[in-house]
Amino acid sequence: MNNYSRRRFLSRAGLAAISVPSFSQGYKLDDLNKLNQEDLTSANISKWDLDTPALCVDLDALEGNLASLQKVVKQNGIASRPHAKTHKCPQIARLQLASGSVGICVAKISEAEVMFEHGINQLLCTTTNVTPVKIERAMNLRKWCPEFIQATDSPANARLLSAAAIAKGIVADIVVDVDPGMHRTGITPGEPALALAQLVDQLPGLRLRGILCYDGGSQHVKGFEARKKQTLERLAPAVETIRLMKKSGLNTEIFSGGGTGTYNIDHENEGFTDVQVGSYVFMDNQYVAIGGENDTERYTDFTPSLTILTTVLNDQYEGRVTTDAGAKACTINQPWPLVKGESGMEYRSGSDEFGTLTYENPSRTYRVGDKIELIVSHCDPVVNLYNQIYAIRDEKVEAIWKIAGRGLSQ
Amino acid sequence: MNNYSRRRFLSRAGLAAISVPSFSQGYKLDDLNKLNQEDLTSANISKWDLDTPALCVDLDALEGNLASLQKVVKQNGIASRPHAKTHKCPQIARLQLASGSVGICVAKISEAEVMFEHGINQLLCTTTNVTPVKIERAMNLRKWCPEFIQATDSPANARLLSAAAIAKGIVADIVVDVDPGMHRTGITPGEPALALAQLVDQLPGLRLRGILCYDGGSQHVKGFEARKKQTLERLAPAVETIRLMKKSGLNTEIFSGGGTGTYNIDHENEGFTDVQVGSYVFMDNQYVAIGGENDTERYTDFTPSLTILTTVLNDQYEGRVTTDAGAKACTINQPWPLVKGESGMEYRSGSDEFGTLTYENPSRTYRVGDKIELIVSHCDPVVNLYNQIYAIRDEKVEAIWKIAGRGLSQ
Numbered sequence: 001m002n003n004y005s006r007r008r009f010l011s012r013a014g015l016a017a018i019s020v021p022s023f024s025q026g027y028k029l030d031d032l033n034k035l036n037q038e039d040l041t042s043a044n045i046s047k048w049d050l051d052t053p054a055l056c057v058d059l060d061a062l063e064g065n066l067a068s069l070q071k072v073v074k075q076n077g078i079a080s081r082p083h084a085k086t087h088k089c090p091q092i093a094r095l096q097l098a099s100g101s102v103g104i105c106v107a108k109i110s111e112a113e114v115m116f117e118h119g120i121n122q123l124l125c126t127t128t129n130v131t132p133v134k135i136e137r138a139m140n141l142r143k144w145c146p147e148f149i150q151a152t153d154s155p156a157n158a159r160l161l162s163a164a165a166i167a168k169g170i171v172a173d174i175v176v177d178v179d180p181g182m183h184r185t186g187i188t189p190g191e192p193a194l195a196l197a198q199l200v201d202q203l204p205g206l207r208l209r210g211i212l213c214y215d216g217g218s219q220h221v222k223g224f225e226a227r228k229k230q231t232l233e234r235l236a237p238a239v240e241t242i243r244l245m246k247k248s249g250l251n252t253e254i255f256s257g258g259g260t261g262t263y264n265i266d267h268e269n270e271g272f273t274d275v276q277v278g279s280y281v282f283m284d285n286q287y288v289a290i291g292g293e294n295d296t297e298r299y300t301d302f303t304p305s306l307t308i309l310t311t312v313l314n315d316q317y318e319g320r321v322t323t324d325a326g327a328k329a330c331t332i333n334q335p336w337p338l339v340k341g342e343s344g345m346e347y348r349s350g351s352d353e354f355g356t357l358t359y360e361n362p363s364r365t366y367r368v369g370d371k372i373e374l375i376v377s378h379c380d381p382v383v384n385l386y387n388q389i390y391a392i393r394d395e396k397v398e399a400i401w402k403i404a405g406r407g408l409s410q
Numbered sequence: 411m412n413n414y415s416r417r418r419f420l421s422r423a424g425l426a427a428i429s430v431p432s433f434s435q436g437y438k439l440d441d442l443n444k445l446n447q448e449d450l451t452s453a454n455i456s457k458w459d460l461d462t463p464a465l466c467v468d469l470d471a472l473e474g475n476l477a478s479l480q481k482v483v484k485q486n487g488i489a490s491r492p493h494a495k496t497h498k499c500p501q502i503a504r505l506q507l508a509s510g511s512v513g514i515c516v517a518k519i520s521e522a523e524v525m526f527e528h529g530i531n532q533l534l535c536t537t538t539n540v541t542p543v544k545i546e547r548a549m550n551l552r553k554w555c556p557e558f559i560q561a562t563d564s565p566a567n568a569r570l571l572s573a574a575a576i577a578k579g580i581v582a583d584i585v586v587d588v589d590p591g592m593h594r595t596g597i598t599p600g601e602p603a604l605a606l607a608q609l610v611d612q613l614p615g616l617r618l619r620g621i622l623c624y625d626g627g628s629q630h631v632k633g634f635e636a637r638k639k640q641t642l643e644r645l646a647p648a649v650e651t652i653r654l655m656k657k658s659g660l661n662t663e664i665f666s667g668g669g670t671g672t673y674n675i676d677h678e679n680e681g682f683t684d685v686q687v688g689s690y691v692f693m694d695n696q697y698v699a700i701g702g703e704n705d706t707e708r709y710t711d712f713t714p715s716l717t718i719l720t721t722v723l724n725d726q727y728e729g730r731v732t733t734d735a736g737a738k739a740c741t742i743n744q745p746w747p748l749v750k751g752e753s754g755m756e757y758r759s760g761s762d763e764f765g766t767l768t769y770e771n772p773s774r775t776y777r778v779g780d781k782i783e784l785i786v787s788h789c790d791p792v793v794n795l796y797n798q799i800y801a802i803r804d805e806k807v808e809a810i811w812k813i814a815g816r817g818l819s820q
Contacts, residue, residue, distance in 0.1 A: 009554035010527060028543055028820075051543055051820050085763060107763045108734075110439075117420060127734075127763065130723055130779050133438055133461055144419035153724060154778065183727045184764055216761070313540055314563060317593045324518075324537075328794050329819045332742060351626070352790050353495060353517045353537065353819075354594055368564065369540050380762050384738050385794070387817050407797050407816075409739045409763075410439060410461050 027051060032400060033388070045397040047309065047390060048371055053329035054309040055386040056373075059393040061305035062092075062281055066099040068302060069263060069280050074100070076267035079274040081105055081124060081256055086278035086380050088405030089389060090118030096281070097122065103147075105256075105276045109137045110408035116145045118404055124149040124256070126212060126276065128157055128177060128185065134410075139164040142172045149209055149254075153177040153187045158200050165205030174206045175254055178241055180215040180234045189213070189237035194244045201250055210254030211245070213238035214276060219261035220286060224293045231262045235269045242271040260302070261290055282306035282379040285335045307340055308374045308382070310355055312366045321366050323355040325374065329385065330355065333378035340373040347374060437461060442810060443798070455807040457719065457800060458781055463739035464719040465796040466783075469803040471715035472502075472691055476509040478712060479673065479690050484510070486677035489684040491515055491534060491666055496688035496790050498815030499799060500528030506691070507532065513557075515666075515686045519547045520818035526555045528814055534559040534666070536622060536686065538567055538587060538595065544820075549574040552582045559619055559664075563587040563597045568610050575615030584616045585664055588651055590625040590644045599623070599647035604654045611660055620664030621655070623648035624686060629671035630696060634703045641672045645679045652681040670712070671700055692716035692789040695745045717750055718784045718792070720765055722776045731776050733765040735784065739795065740765065743788035750783040757784060 028051055035043065047056055073080050082096045085107040093104045093115060103122035106112040112123050128151055129138045139161065142148045152158045152174055165172040178193050179186030187193050193211070201208040218231035235257065245252050258266035258275040260283075266275050279287050283304040292299040310325035330337050330349035337355075339345045344361035357372065359365060366372060376382045383389070384406055391399040438461055445453065457466055483490050492506045495517035503514045503525060513532035516522040522533050538561055539548045549571065552558045562568045562584055575582040588603045589596030597603050603621065611618040628641035645667065655662050668676035668685040670693075676685050689697050693714040702709040720735035740747050740759035747765075749755045754771035767782065769775060776782060786792045793799070794816055801809040 005554045005556075006526065006529070009551070028547065051541070053819050116416065119416070128723060131461070131721055137438065141419070144415045146415075154726070156778070179726075183730065184732050184761070184766065185724050187726065311541055313538060314595050316564070316589075316597065320593065322594050325819070327791050332791075351594070356594065368566070381737050381742075385817060385819075407795060409463050409734070409795075 032397075037399065040397065040400065043397075047392045047395055047397060050309055050390060050397070052309045052311045052371060053325040054390055055383070055388070056307050056309060056390045056392050057282065058305045058307070059391050059398060061303040062095070065280050065283070065302045065305060066095060069277060070100045072264050072301075073267070073275060076264065078267045078272060080263075081274040081276055082281070083107070083126070083259075083276045083278035084111055084115060084405065087281060087383055088403050088408070089383075089401050090115055090120055090404055091391075091399070091401045092281060093120045102274055103149075108408055108410060109134050109141070110410045111405045112141055112148065113137065114404045114408060116141060116148070121145055121147045123147065124151070124175065124212075126151050126177070126214065128153045130157060132160075135160050135164045139168050139170065139172060143168045143170050149173040149175055151175050151177040151212055152196070152200065153179075153185055155196055155199050158196060158203060158206065162203035162205035171205060171207050173209050174200050175209050175256065176200060176211045178211050178213040178238045180213050180217070180238065180257075182215070182217045184216070186213065189241045190244070193241045194248065197241075197245050197250050198248065208251045210252050210256070210273070211238065211241060212254070212256040212276070214257050214259070215262065216259065219259040220290050221261070222290050223296060224291060227261055227290070228265045231258070231265055232268060235266075235272075239269050239271060246271075260287055264293065264301070279379050282376070282383075284376050284379040284382075285338055286333065286378045289335060304375045306376050306379050306382070308337065308376060310372050310374060312357075312368050312370045312372065313354070315366065315368050320356060320358045323357060323372060324353075325349060325355045326351045326353045328352055330374065330376065331378060331381045331385070333381065335377060337374035337377050340375050439464075439798075442807075447809065450807065450810065453807075457802045457805055457807060460719055460800060460807070462719045462721040462781060463735040464800055465793070465798070466717050466719060466800045466802050467692065468715045468717070469801050469808060471713040472505070475690050475693070475712045475715060476505060479687060480510045482674050483677070483685060486674065488677045488682060490673075491684040491686055492691070493517070493536070493669075493686045493688035494521055494525060494815065497691060497793055498813050498818070499793075499811050500525055500530055500814055501801075501809070501811045502691060503530050512684055513559075518818055518820060519544050519551070520820045521815045522551055522558065523547065524814045524818060526551060526558070531555055531557045533557065534561070534585065534622075536561050536587070536624065538563045540567060545570050545574045549578050549580065549582060553578045553580050559583040559585055561585050561587040561622055562606070562610065563589075563595055565606055565609050568606060568613060568616060572613035572615035581615060581617050583619050584610050585619050585666065586610060586621045588621050588623040588648045590623050590627070590648065590667075592625070592627045594626070596623065599651045600654070603651045604658065607655050607660050608658065618661045620662050620666070620683070621648065621651060622664070622666040622686070624667050624669070625672065626669065629669045630700050631671070632700050633706060634701060637671060637700070638675045641668070641675055642678060645676075645682075649679050649681060656681075670697055674703065674711070689789050692786070692793075694786050694789040694792075695748055696743065696788045699745060714785045716786050716789050716792070718747065718786060720782050720784060722767075722778050722780045722782065723764070725776065725778050730766060730768045733767060733782060734763075735759060736761045736764045738762055740784065740786065741788065741791045741795070743791065745787060747784035747787050750785050
């Protein structure tokens with residue numbers, strides 16, 4: 001019926017000239033995405049003028065986190081190989097490599113592909129690929145990206161990888177994934193892991209590079225000493241595996257593991273080479289709550305850099321407002337998001353479309369149209385909801401980064 | 411360094427011929443997306459060959475749900491105006507309209523825009539837009555889409571809408587959003603709502619169409635009688651508002667509200683016109699658990715049609731397997747996803763990247779590479795994680811639908 005109107009709507013949307021510096025009523029995402037970097041810079045857009053919900057990263061905090069991590073791991077004689085599952089963003093991976101990281105981890109082969117397509121070469125896929133289509137993809141990526149390393153956690157899988165590599169005419173780099181006792185992924189440490197490492201070493205299509213052992217279950221243990229005790233105990237069998245591998249003359253150049261919760265503990269494992277930190281770039285309320293070496297209540301080694309901007313939609317009832325950032329913008333992870341810089345408030349994102357801010361003893365109140373900045377609960381799944389992230393410096397939009405790996409869970 | 415390799419990787423990926431019918435080792439999403447509908451149909455692809463995690467909808471179940479809903483609301487003398495916040499998919503909106511629905515609701519103006527761009531005209535935005543940029547977008551959409559209706563819940567907002575409509579040279583269709591007592595959105599029923607309706611009626615840029623009153627808090631009340639009692643009590647002030655509006659000679663042609671949990675109750679509200687059902691198309695474990703009119707334990711009015719396919723990655727420990735569908739593929743909503751057609755199993759998607767299936771008294775066990783089909787916990791936020799949905803009939807892929815509204819929370 002009104003296909004003519006629809007075409008005009010679409011063509012207008014496409015052709016609209018964006019009078020950026022003079023338009024102070026807020027910015028629609030689609031319009032901002034049309035700007036080139038030069039125009040974006042000269043537009044000097046305040047983050048408070050962004051349409052909401054909007055995912056933002058504070059560049060000063062992000063860069064500070066990269067530097068802090070590198071300083072500590074360097075002091076401890078190890079390296080970092082940050083996990084892109086957290087940010088899914090090639091620009092951030094590039095900053096990590098520039099800060100001194102030796103490589104980038106990915107959780108899914110589709111993440112590895114998109115990182116390579118965006119110029120990242122030093123990739124390690126920490127998840128074993130078990131289906132023919134994913135094994136084919138991993139070995140195809142290895143063919144074009146010589147620095148790609150693939151994990152495996154069973155002899156049957158190693159044999160499939162070797163056959164696929166031979167079919168591609170390559171010798172693929174492999175690490176053995178060792179189970180830290182969570183029984184989630186990885187082969188049992190000790191003799192089973194040693195036997196798998198020997199098999200990888202012998203298979204004609206594979207080249208053994210070492211092991212990984214990710215102790216995800218220890219990352220959020222509250223209290224530095226409790227966390228240290230648990231993760232060192234859990235990693236001990238992997239350390240023993242490395243000893244057995246060395247004794248057998250196998251390559252142990254990579255012993256990767258750990259995360260943001262144990263990055264300053266992992267080097268105590270003999271032979272450990274690099275931490276697979278993810279959340280350190282953004283931090284989040286779940287990590288703040290675990291406490292650090294110097295502050296038992298708050299983990300202050302890194303600064304929260306990732307926030308969600310949201311707008312108040314309804315304020316008619318005392319003691320509460322409704323916002324436009326619910327579960328689809330914040331997830332339902334807990335502790336709930338925190339209002340940045342405010343006290344005496346509680347935010348809940350349990351409803352799909354709406355957030356609720358209640359006041360107990362507020363430092364201020366909010367009215368319809370006001371914008372609120374939230375520190376996220378759990379960064380990884382929040383990032384996975386957004387197509388782009390606004391890179392902010394001094395409250396201004398410095399860049400818009402595509403979250404190229406968003407939704408790539410395959 | 412290896413930009414040459416990257417270019418070749420990319421050009422190969424782009425040019426790869428897809429030997430669909432003969433390739434039985436599974437399908438990569440990107441390859442399937444390159445097929446036109448004719449090739450997809452002739453390829454006769456089994457859903458079990460899809461790369462995972464994959465979001466699927468069973469078309470027989472979906473079509474059955476559309477028909478069941480329409481039959482009941484027709485019997486009850488009302489209409490349906492399904493909510494696209496659930497599926498975010500223009501193809502499903504089209505099926506809903508074809509099944510007899512009078513319109514499509516959206517929660518965000520960005521969802522309305524994308525639905526209109528994909529050919530849907532009969533749109534109602536249930537959320538009040540409060541910022542200048544969103545008011546401008548809503549009135550711009552109304553300019554090109556004469557059937558677009560916008561909600562408002564405050565006199566200040568109505569005045570802004572009227573001014574924006576006048577600036578566009580239009581008279582915009584408006585419903586007053588009335589609070590059912592949740593205090594989330596909507597104006598207080600009774601005199602405040604009446605006064606707002608009168609204002610909308612008088613403002614030169616607006617045309618009053620009626621009210622909406624969405625009682626979200628009653629949709630998941632367990633037990634049909636308890637649910638009925640609660641929602642009729644909560645809607646009573648909105649019914650009184652409609653009476654006051656009629657007495658004042660105002661237009662009450664729309665009295666929209668309700669959802670999948672109350673679709674067979676809402677018609678008992680005097681003057682009620684249409685249900686904003688969302689989840690009925692997919693159903694999910696949260697809705698199954700509320701019980702129905704005939705079965706107090708299970709809500710069987712609609713059939714679960716939405717599933718996630720996942721692959722077993724690790725089976726080395728007794729009584730459990732690890733899969734590739736965690737929180738980023740399933741969300742962390744509870745009750746947890748259910749394994750379709752199996753008993754004595756518990757699935758958990760609490761980990762970002764991995765799912766865990768534990769066996770208590772299993773009907774069968776699973777091994778590495780096996781695929782598992784999960785009935786989703788809460789359909790809306792799960793759909794919002796995926797870029798496309800596989801439309802399945804008799805276990806075959808009949809179509810691939812883009813979730814065009816995915817991530818559009820603005």
